[in-house]
Amino acid sequence: AGSRSTRLLGLAMALFLSSITMHTSDPDVGSSLTTLDLDGHLSFHDVHDAARDFGNRYRLLPSAILHPRSVSDVSAMVGHVFRMGHRSGLTVAARGHGHSLQGQAQAPGGIVVRMGALRGVVETAVHSGGESPYVDAAGGELWINVLRECLKHGLAPKSWTDYLHLSVGGTLSNAGISGQAFRHGPQISNVHQLEIVTGKGEVLNCSEEENADLFHAALGGLGQFGIITRARIALERAPKMVKWIRVLYSDFSEFTEDQERLISAEKTFDYIEGFVIINRTGLLNNWRSSFNPQDPVQAGKFDSDGRTLFCLEMTKNFNPEEADIMNEEVNVLLSKLRYIPSTLFQSEVAYLEFLDRVHVSEVKLRSKGLWDIPHPWLNLLIPQTRIQDFAKEVFGNILTDSNNGPILLYPVNRSKWDNRTSAVIPDEEIFYLVAFLSSAPSSTNENNLERALKQNERILSFCKEAGINMKQYLPHYTTSEEWKSHFGHRWDMLVRRKLSYDPLAILAPGQRIFHKAT
Numbered sequence: 001a002g003s004r005s006t007r008l009l010g011l012a013m014a015l016f017l018s019s020i021t022m023h024t025s026d027p028d029v030g031s032s033l034t035t036l037d038l039d040g041h042l043s044f045h046d047v048h049d050a051a052r053d054f055g056n057r058y059r060l061l062p063s064a065i066l067h068p069r070s071v072s073d074v075s076a077m078v079g080h081v082f083r084m085g086h087r088s089g090l091t092v093a094a095r096g097h098g099h100s101l102q103g104q105a106q107a108p109g110g111i112v113v114r115m116g117a118l119r120g121v122v123e124t125a126v127h128s129g130g131e132s133p134y135v136d137a138a139g140g141e142l143w144i145n146v147l148r149e150c151l152k153h154g155l156a157p158k159s160w161t162d163y164l165h166l167s168v169g170g171t172l173s174n175a176g177i178s179g180q181a182f183r184h185g186p187q188i189s190n191v192h193q194l195e196i197v198t199g200k201g202e203v204l205n206c207s208e209e210e211n212a213d214l215f216h217a218a219l220g221g222l223g224q225f226g227i228i229t230r231a232r233i234a235l236e237r238a239p240k241m242v243k244w245i246r247v248l249y250s251d252f253s254e255f256t257e258d259q260e261r262l263i264s265a266e267k268t269f270d271y272i273e274g275f276v277i278i279n280r281t282g283l284l285n286n287w288r289s290s291f292n293p294q295d296p297v298q299a300g301k302f303d304s305d306g307r308t309l310f311c312l313e314m315t316k317n318f319n320p321e322e323a324d325i326m327n328e329e330v331n332v333l334l335s336k337l338r339y340i341p342s343t344l345f346q347s348e349v350a351y352l353e354f355l356d357r358v359h360v361s362e363v364k365l366r367s368k369g370l371w372d373i374p375h376p377w378l379n380l381l382i383p384q385t386r387i388q389d390f391a392k393e394v395f396g397n398i399l400t401d402s403n404n405g406p407i408l409l410y411p412v413n414r415s416k417w418d419n420r421t422s423a424v425i426p427d428e429e430i431f432y433l434v435a436f437l438s439s440a441p442s443s444t445n446e447n448n449l450e451r452a453l454k455q456n457e458r459i460l461s462f463c464k465e466a467g468i469n470m471k472q473y474l475p476h477y478t479t480s481e482e483w484k485s486h487f488g489h490r491w492d493m494l495v496r497r498k499l500s501y502d503p504l505a506i507l508a509p510g511q512r513i514f515h516k517a518t
């Protein structure tokens with residue numbers, strides 16, 4: 001085992017890229033690609049959009065964009081690049097909705113596959129019969145469209161992200177975490193089957209039963225092992241409405257103890273999240289303003305008095321005819337919580353409206369020119385045994401306010417994650433997603449971006465110095481040592497899978513884990 005491991009690590013080092021290499025456009029590339037017989041088309045001119053993402057900080061121009069009209073277009077393109085071997089430095093990046101933060105869906109000098117072009121070609125098909133309904137969706141389909149289609153059948157996927165204008169393939173390449181993950185696991189725990197184009201250009205179906213290693217590799221696999229062209233996703237009956245509740249705490253221990261009790265209880269809410277409010281004033285709080293409590297007067301009157309507050313956010317699904325029973329259950333659950341009594345804010349909204357809540361904020365921020373700006377986000381998974389130490393330093397010392405964007409903080413449980421997937425999580429049964437969702441509007445007075453990046457650095461340095469065994473979610477690293485430490489004992493498995501499914505390191509170069517040797 002020792003020599004196998006050394007061999008794998010040797011190969012990994014050969015593949016590894018420790019800094020970004022910008023390939024220049026090669027005229028031969030264009031001519032070789034135009035020989036391909038495609039249902040869709042390639043474009044060589046309008047490549048600038050593919051060099052942008054939500055993070056708005058990295059811009060690496062590709063040589064060409066593939067607009068596929070069939071899965072075989074994707075397979076033909078990747079197969080062609082594979083057969084060119086080391087003669088070309090070409091790489092291929094699937095681009096879902098381009099909501100990455102640091103160029104992960106970009107391919108410097110390579111080919112970007114616009115996965116959205118397969119929408120409609122690969123149809124969203126809901127299978128509502130039987131005990132375990134599911135939907136087949138294109139990898140480039142947006143979750144909002146998947147939801148709309150499923151709702152026509154009274155069904156919906158079980159596990160979500162907070163924002164639905166993201167692609168199926170994009171979130172499944174990470175994990176897909178939201179307030180339902182404590183019940184159903186992340187989105188990658190709710191997939192039955194995938195159709196994948198590997199880094200050799202093969203089209204393979206995979207599931208627990210068929211090509212199981214590839215199936216698990218691709219889930220949370222940062223796009224390293226194949227391009228997901230289709231996913232079969234588990235569904236449940238969709239409720240018509242949700243009761244949406246927010247309560248505030250000033251004591252962090254009470255807040256997290258209540259969160260943990262709720263996620264571990266048999267009878268509980270359907271969605272549980274939380275966020276941190278530090279000395280908050282600014283405009284960007286519009287981010288989550290779709291919540292409209294029934295008693296806005298009371299909500300407006302509450303004075304935080306400069307304290308750091310912790311907001312617990314929960315929902316309970318219901319259909320209108322069951323409203324009384326739902327209210328009774330909610331009251332029982334609320335009676336066991338230790339929030340500040342005057343801070344119970346409630347609302348009732350349609351299920352779709354709740355799930356699509358961040359889009360409301362997107363529309364508002366866009367109208368103020370505050371959407372297409374740099375987003376120096378930092379997402380961490382913190383083990384439960386260290387969350388108090390983390391909070392004390394980060395919310396007590398490092399951060400002076402939460403005006404740059406929301407800070408989410410909520411627990412999930414490891415037992416709902418499948419350790420055969422590529423997702424990397426802390427080694428404890430309960431861990432917290434802590435998401436610093438900063439925006440950095442340009443301002444004449446201060447460099448918001450630099451300030452936010454420095455703050456992120458301080459948080460990461462603190463975790464290191466305090467020996468907090470956290471993992472980054474939506475990870476971003478620049479050195480081989482950091483990637484190896486991120487994957488820990490799973491690094492060998494990652495390298496083995498890379499050599500099996502994408503041996504030339506063609507796919508998802510923007511993650512900067514492996515480098516195509518030329």
Ligand code: FAD
Pocket residue numbers: 053054093094095096097098099100101104105106115139140160161162163166167168169170171173174175176177178222223224226227228229358474508510511
């Ligand atoms: P892209 O940016 O297009 O791609 C991401 C990576 O996946 C790239 O490496 C790309 O090459 C690869 N990829 C894309 N499509 C495929 C495919 N079909 N097959 C294989 N690889 C592929 N995440 C959460 O878990 N929970 C949240 O609540 C959440 N909220 C968010 C809110 C906002 C406003 C934003 C911007 C992001 C949020 N995210 C959240 C993060 C989000 O899940 C990831 O950034 C995700 O990758 C975005 O999907 P995308 O389609 O834009 O991916």
